[in-house]
Amino acid sequence: QEKVQQSPESLIVPEGAMSSLNCTFSNSASQSIWWYQQHPGKGPEALISIFSNGNKKEGRLTVYLNRASLHVSLHIRDSQPSDSAVYLCAEGGGSALGRLHFGAGTQLIVIP
Amino acid sequence: GGIITQTPKFLIGQEGQKLTLKCQQNFNHDTMYWYRQDSGKGLRLIYYSITENDLQKGDLSEGYDASREKKSSFSLTVTSAQKNEMAVFLCASTGGGQNTLYFGAGTRLSVL
Numbered sequence: 445q446e447k448v449q450q451s452p453e454s455l456i457v458p459e460g461a462m463s464s465l466n467c468t469f470s471n472s473a474s475q476s477i478w479w480y481q482q483h484p485g486k487g488p489e490a491l492i493s494i495f496s497n498g499n500k501k502e503g504r505l506t507v508y509l510n511r512a513s514l515h516v517s518l519h520i521r522d523s524q525p526s527d528s529a530v531y532l533c534a535e536g537g538g539s540a541l542g543r544l545h546f547g548a549g550t551q552l553i554v555i556p
Numbered sequence: 557g558g559i560i561t562q563t564p565k566f567l568i569g570q571e572g573q574k575l576t577l578k579c580q581q582n583f584n585h586d587t588m589y590w591y592r593q594d595s596g597k598g599l600r601l602i603y604y605s606i607t608e609n610d611l612q613k614g615d616l617s618e619g620y621d622a623s624r625e626k627k628s629s630f631s632l633t634v635t636s637a638q639k640n641e642m643a644v645f646l647c648a649s650t651g652g653g654q655n656t657l658y659f660g661a662g663t664r665l666s667v668l
Binding site: 485488532547548549 | 600657659
């Protein structure tokens with residue numbers, strides 16, 4: 445079984461809507477949880493990370509982390525067509541640095 | 557800012573062939589990584605290196621060799637390409653006290 449599971453596999457929303465992506469991970473002691481964005485033909489780019497229980501907001505992005513339920517979610521407010529991409533959730537970090545465990549991703553499509 | 561350059565962008569090989577993928581970074585980062593990305597699966601770590609001439613096995617090292625002869629470059633060798641294999645190989649780096657992974661655009665491998 446994959447250590448990091450993401451849902452849904454794909455998500456289609458209209459421009460201006462809220463996009464909500466979910467991720468469950470296997471290790472409650474993970475140093476950090478990361479969200480990466482990957483456009484077609486490009487490498488993943490780090491979007492936002494969270495270390496502590498609770499939420500973190502950066503611009504149109506909000507992340508919620510609940511270590512007890514091993515769940516993290518990413519919410520994109522006022523979604524734009526340029527947000528269309530694959531979003532990868534990853535857990536790990538600390539002394540393991542780049543030894544992150546990645547989920548398979550959620551394909552987000554924002555319709556103009 | 558910096559950049560990670562992977563060559564070649566596309567690689568077509570024959571079954572049983574030894575194939576080499578190259579990665580260069582100008583971030584001056586200490587640690588470099590090779591990940592494999594398969595459709596429908598999360599990124600899996602093949603090898604990483606925390607400094608020049610260091611090599612550490614990841615979760616998927618069987619069938620691969622790696623080499624870190626300079627701080628700025630990290631190469632990966634597929635020792636014997638498998639028929640119908642198709643994947644994207646992503647190189648990444650991190651350093652300077654940050655936990656963020658910076659990725660290249662990838663090498664797309666197809667084996668006939």
